[in-house]
Amino acid sequence: MFRIITIEREYGCGGGAIAAQLAEHLGWKLWDRLITEEIARLANVDSSAVRRCDERMDSRFHRLAKAFWRGSYERNSAALGSQVFDMDCMMTMMQEIAAKIAQEGSAVVVGRGAPYFLRENPDTFHVFLYAPRAEKIRRTIADGNTREEAEDLVDSVDRERAAYIKHYFDADWPTRSLYHLMLNTAVGNESVIQTILYTMRLVEGRPKATDYEPKISTIAR
Numbered sequence: 001m002f003r004i005i006t007i008e009r010e011y012g013c014g015g016g017a018i019a020a021q022l023a024e025h026l027g028w029k030l031w032d033r034l035i036t037e038e039i040a041r042l043a044n045v046d047s048s049a050v051r052r053c054d055e056r057m058d059s060r061f062h063r064l065a066k067a068f069w070r071g072s073y074e075r076n077s078a079a080l081g082s083q084v085f086d087m088d089c090m091m092t093m094m095q096e097i098a099a100k101i102a103q104e105g106s107a108v109v110v111g112r113g114a115p116y117f118l119r120e121n122p123d124t125f126h127v128f129l130y131a132p133r134a135e136k137i138r139r140t141i142a143d144g145n146t147r148e149e150a151e152d153l154v155d156s157v158d159r160e161r162a163a164y165i166k167h168y169f170d171a172d173w174p175t176r177s178l179y180h181l182m183l184n185t186a187v188g189n190e191s192v193i194q195t196i197l198y199t200m201r202l203v204e205g206r207p208k209a210t211d212y213e214p215k216i217s218t219i220a221r
Contacts, residue, residue, distance in 0.1 A: 002200050003105030003123040006114040008174060011157035012136030012150070013185045015129045016110055022193050023108040031101060032110040039093045050090060091168055111161075115178050116169045119210065125200050126210060128174050128182040135186045177211045 005022065009015025016032055023030035040047040091113070098117035101107050105123065118124045131139075133154060140150035162173040176182065181199050183192050203209060 001123070001204055002125040003107075004101060004118060004121065005108045005125045005127060005196070005200075006118060007108060007110050007127050007129060008115055008179070009111065009129040010131060010136065011161070012140040012154045013129050013131035014139050014189060015185070018129065018185065018189050018192055019108050019110045021189060022196060025193060025197075026106075026108070028106045028108050029104075030108050030110075031097075031114075035094070035097060035109075035112055038097055039090055042093045042096070043089060087164075113165065113168060115175075116165070116171070119178060122208065125196075125203075126179045126181075127196055128176075128179045129185050129192065130174075130182065131185045180209050 005019075005028075007015050007019040007022075009018075019032060020030055022028075036047050036050045039050045043050070094112055095117060098109075098114060101109060101114075102118060102121050102124075109118070115124075115126045118126075136154045137147070137150045140153055141147060145153065158173075165171055165173040165175075171178075174182070180203060181196065183195060185192050
């Protein structure tokens with residue numbers, strides 16, 4: 001039986017809320033904000049540092065951190081006490097967290113490359129959620145953003161996610177062959193959740209439906 005569900009999503013389609021509702025329905029642990037908190041704990045940094053580069057390849061924080069620490073004599077100083085936190089560091093820790101999730105099971109995991117990390121786990125059901133641009137803007141405005149902010153977020157965040165996946169997994173985003181199910185959330189959250197649950201029951205015990213092989217052997221490059 002499936003013990004883990006990964007939820008990859010377009011920005012603004014409601015993937016986070018749907019994942020939370022799905023986890024509550026199943027009584028499973030939700031790994032969304034919890035991933036940020038766990039990475040921050042492992043790296044001994046503030047959660048805000050993790051959020052600044054979460055699924056963003058070209059974040060200003062990441063570029064500045066790389067530029068500052070490369071060649072700096074202070075990076076070898078015993079007084080420093082900890083390494084710089086950046087995307088490479090975060091991805092290494094995400095790999096560890098994914099292994100922990102695979103061992104524990106009973107989890108709904110949102111983004112952060114989880115479908116790629118858990119691609120070989122036969123107990124994992126992979127879902128990709130998307131929506132029309134107008135629906136994504138509507139949902140983003142409902143979350144408290146202005147229309148201008150919503151349009152900017154909808155148009156930019158997914159480009160960053162695509163760059164993140166390309167850099168670390170050498171794959172196009174979304175990698176359609178990686179998912180058991182791809183759903184349009186414009187049909188409504190409850191319809192999406194029920195479709196996920198129904199399809200999981202329908203395909204349990206059948207031959208592996210997903211197919212993705214990474215072109216690189218390491219996460220950090």
